Amino acid sequence: MKYYRLHIDCKNNFETYSKITEILGVKPTEFDTEKKDENLYSLWTYTFDEDDLEMPYYDFINNFLDIIEPKFAKLKKIGIKKKHITFWLNYEYDQQCGMEFNPKEMKRLGKSGITMCIDCWQKNATVEF
Template sequence: MKKYIYNLQISCSAEEQLDEVSKLLRIEPTKRIGNIWCLEVEETESDEYFDFVDYFLSILEGKFALLELIGVAKSDINIWFLYQYEGQCNIEFSANDLKLLGTSGVRLCISCWPSG
């Protein structure tokens, strides 16, 4: 069964900055990986479609300047798409999602691996 994992990751320089990110975004991370603030969503192929790009960018919308004030640059923010596949790996993005990513300046990272 295909498995999809989506992460919004924000690299921070200190523990205090992790807490500030949560306050600014008004959401707690699902996990912390060292000094990386991480909001993770998992999905399987039987789940309803989840527009992770829109979801994560809506959390960040209007907050880039505030994040910069606490020392978080756009280059510290990544959206990860982790994809476990069977057979062949095919990934498709809507033109709107790609436009939103380009406009935001947030990096999209993709990692795929075969199930088994």
């Protein structure tokens, strides 16, 4: 199972959280959390989950960059800097954890100034993210 995440730190501010959604034109993922959660609007997250080995390749780096690159100026106006944006690949593996990245994707990601994070764990392990 692979979980692709586009995270934007919004300082737990509902107004900023809402403006990010408006600017990017995609809805954030809603997670099962308590409505009383004090940090409900601290992290804006867009996700794509790959749960089937037969699914076609999901080019998360280019897809996420296509969403945010044209909007950097608007995000900056509401206080979101590139340092507040991260891409995550959370990867549940069985027996071997292997991955590869296309040089063109990596070059584009590097030019964007966005940080990419990878978190891997053995299948059937207890993980919270």
